[in-house]
Amino acid sequence: xxxxxxxxxxxxxxxxxxxxxxxxxxxxxxxxxxxDFEPSLRGRGMRHKDRASKLALVATAEALxxxxxxxLDGDRVAVxxxxxxGNLDTxxxxxxxxxxETVTGISPMRVPHMSSNVTACWVAxxxxxxxxxLTLCSGTASGLDAVSWARNLIAVDxxxxxxxxxxxxxxxxxxxxxxxxxxxxxxxxxVALVVESTGRARRRGARVRARVGAYGRGxxxxxxxxxxxxxxxxxxxxxxxxxxxxxxxxxxxxVDLTDRLGRCSGxxxxxxxxxxxxxxxxxxxxxxxxxxLAVAGAPDDGEGDxxxxxxxxxTGPRATRQEDVA
Numbered sequence: 001x002x003x004x005x006x007x008x009x010x011x012x013x014x015x016x017x018x019x020x021x022x023x024x025x026x027x028x029x030x031x032x033x034x035x036d037f038e039p040s041l042r043g044r045g046m047r048h049k050d051r052a053s054k055l056a057l058v059a060t061a062e063a064l065x066x067x068x069x070x071x072l073d074g075d076r077v078a079v080x081x082x083x084x085x086g087n088l089d090t091x092x093x094x095x096x097x098x099x100x101e102t103v104t105g106i107s108p109m110r111v112p113h114m115s116s117n118v119t120a121c122w123v124a125x126x127x128x129x130x131x132x133x134l135t136l137c138s139g140t141a142s143g144l145d146a147v148s149w150a151r152n153l154i155a156v157d158x159x160x161x162x163x164x165x166x167x168x169x170x171x172x173x174x175x176x177x178x179x180x181x182x183x184x185x186x187x188x189x190x191v192a193l194v195v196e197s198t199g200r201a202r203r204r205g206a207r208v209r210a211r212v213g214a215y216g217r218g219x220x221x222x223x224x225x226x227x228x229x230x231x232x233x234x235x236x237x238x239x240x241x242x243x244x245x246x247x248x249x250x251x252x253x254x255v256d257l258t259d260r261l262g263r264c265s266g267x268x269x270x271x272x273x274x275x276x277x278x279x280x281x282x283x284x285x286x287x288x289x290x291x292x293l294a295v296a297g298a299p300d301d302g303e304g305d306x307x308x309x310x311x312x313x314x315t316g317p318r319a320t321r322q323e324d325v326a
Contacts, residue, residue, distance in 0.1 A: 010198025011151040015067025019058035020189030051169035055190035063192035078131040078159035081120040082146035084266040089171040139307035141297030143269020166270030185262030213313035228311035237290030240272040
């Protein structure tokens with residue numbers, strides 16, 4: 001049984017930032033191969049942080065610059081992170097220390113680094129963002145879930161802006177897990193989206209990159225797609241999904257980011273949204289651009305994830321319904 005599509009609420013993507021190995025710019029997500037680019041993780045505020053947090057900080061700074069969001073009211077900005085492996089390296093390091101030295105070997109100053117929400121916290125601290133702060137780890141569907149959570153936080157007036165981050169680091173503990181489960185390639189990187197209420201984006205004259213549309217959840221991809229498309233009337237021109245996913249409407253070959261980047265885990269859905277932005281940019285983003293359907297999560301996605309599937313519709317930055325402007 002599929003979950004009903006969520007009611008549409010005006011939320012716009014106004015900024016995108018990347019810190020992904022092999023991907024220099026958002027438009028590169030649509031290219032058939034990746035390059036040899038490596039993001040720089042040096043600079044202020046990078047010391048004593050795990051790799052996932054460093055990647056997320058770089059991507060977030062780029063997304064905020066891209067959005068021109070230099071007048072943020074920190075009390076009204078949420079941070080939503082999607083990551084399944086996040087600070088696993090820190091957890092393994094602490095376990096090893098406790099095994100050899102007992103808990104006396106752990107510095108109290110480092111204990112907060114063990115929190116599964118540490119990346120979201122570092123982003124909030126760095127940019128003074130004091131709104132809701134959370135991390136989702138719901139399998140490969142987690143990234144699309146995070147975008148939906150961001151839109152819902154805006155809808156219920158908990159925030160005017162949400163920074164959505166998908167991040168998965170290539171650390172040795174993560175690599176061991178992937179290899180043990182048949183993986184050969186996996187992501188090392190982060191992607192960040194700035195999602196704003198339609199009203200705020202309009203008032204400040206922001207460059208809208210995409211509009212967050214209907215969202216659906218289901219045990220299988222077909223159910224999630226049916227739920228999302230049940231709340232959407234426009235034709236879908238691009239599918240960002242793995243090939244052969246059941247339930248995709250006829251027509252068009254899907255863009256499969258895992259074929260180019262390897263397993264993306266919790267970052268997949270946010271990367272799919274960034275790819276949709278790149279596609280709208282290339283298409284001019286007008287009313288004739290159609291829509292993009294992103295689908296993530298499946299029992300046979302190769303990552304041993306059985307937590308369910310999510311689907312999200314994104315549309316181009318066209319004229320906005322008046323009822324969405326608040």
